[in-house]
Amino acid sequence: MQARTILTVACGAILACDGATLSGQQPRSIRGEVHAAHGIVAAGRTFTVDAGTRIMAAGGNAIDGGVASIFAAAVTEISHFGLGGEAPIIIYSARDQRVIVVNGQGPAPKAATPQLFAGKDAIPGNGPLGATLPAAVDSAAIALAK
DSSP: OOOOOEETTTSOOOEEOSOOOOOSSSSSSSOOOOSSEEEEESSHHHHHHHHHHHHTTTTTOHHHHHHHHHHHHHHHHHTTOOEEEEEEEEEEEETTTTTEEEOOOOOOTTTTOOGGGGTTTTTSSSGGGGOOOOOOHHHHHHHHOO
């Protein structure tokens, strides 16, 4: 069995690649049965899948395809994903038998001190008081570097 690299990213994409390029077939714009010899991309929108697939078909690995999927999702899945948010990434390399986790969650703003939330039951989950610094682009860069 060939070593596989598997990558999951916050935009919901799951990619697997054995290090070889895809078969050279052009990605289709309709969802049908998919056959792949060396890699696969699964994500929420066809355009997100196409971005990852095209990068892998051009010789990229699962991480390259995953990063392409992150950026495509930021454009095509704006109702629930964007570069201003978080992008936790988990990479498993069968060749190295190693898992790499990129937290992908930005820190709280400097002004988010305990005193700011004093008297509140919880830190809000939505809105400006619950926000962290955007980390999606940094998360993608770290994954590529690893």
